[in-house]
Amino acid sequence: MSNGRREHGERSEAGGGPARAGGARRPVSGPGGAATGSAGGVRGFLRGVRDLTREVVAIARGQPVEPIEEDDEQASPAQSPPPEKASWKVNVLHAATERLRGAADEYIAAKLDEIEARVDAKLGEIEQRIDEKMLDLHRQLREARDRELRHRLRLLKITLLFTVLVAVLSLGYKLAIKYWAG
């Protein structure tokens, strides 16, 4: 919070600095200086906002903050902020950006871990169901094979049974013929 307040104060200072500087130069500019000072104050405020935005974007991209090129007509020692204030502002913005980036990275990492855990659980469940289905299919095939084999063997047994019956009938016929023939 203290950083925010200080940053806000810095922003207002950055916006109001040139206005005050323009106001201080008002007597020097002579008649019509009021209009010039007012325009310079608004322009300075806008330029301050633009510079601040550019610095935030540069820090968010991870690029070094380029020194702001001052216009020749408005570059004066009274308008440019002191170097220690600029570096302090950059440090504050850099710290805030890093904190935001770290929070976003942690959130994304947590979400990715959660999604990965869900996908792993779902894949494990699918794999288990496939294994169960394969075991069930294997059991059904084995039972069908045994059933088919038993059926074939039963047919072979019936065929053999009738063959033995015909052989016994043939043996009895031969015995009867031999008995009756004498």
Place this chain on the structure above:
Amino acid sequence: MDGFDLFAFYRTTLFLFLGTYTLLLTISSVWQVVRLLAGPERHKEFLRTYVSYQLLTMRIRPVRGELLQIAALVALLGVVGYLHTLV
């Protein structure tokens, strides 16, 4: 017509007919199985492996009763055939 035995004719004809039918059916079935399993294709190789696995994992216990009955009938048929030679 001396020496013609109708039952012996029926028995010999039945044996020839059924023997020929069984032989042809067996050869046809074996040929079909060979045609089904032969070939360099991937799925036929897998099928050969699967049939080999099924043959190797076949269990005697579920069909043990049927096999014992068949063995007894074959032995009985041999005994009856031997008795035919004695009469």
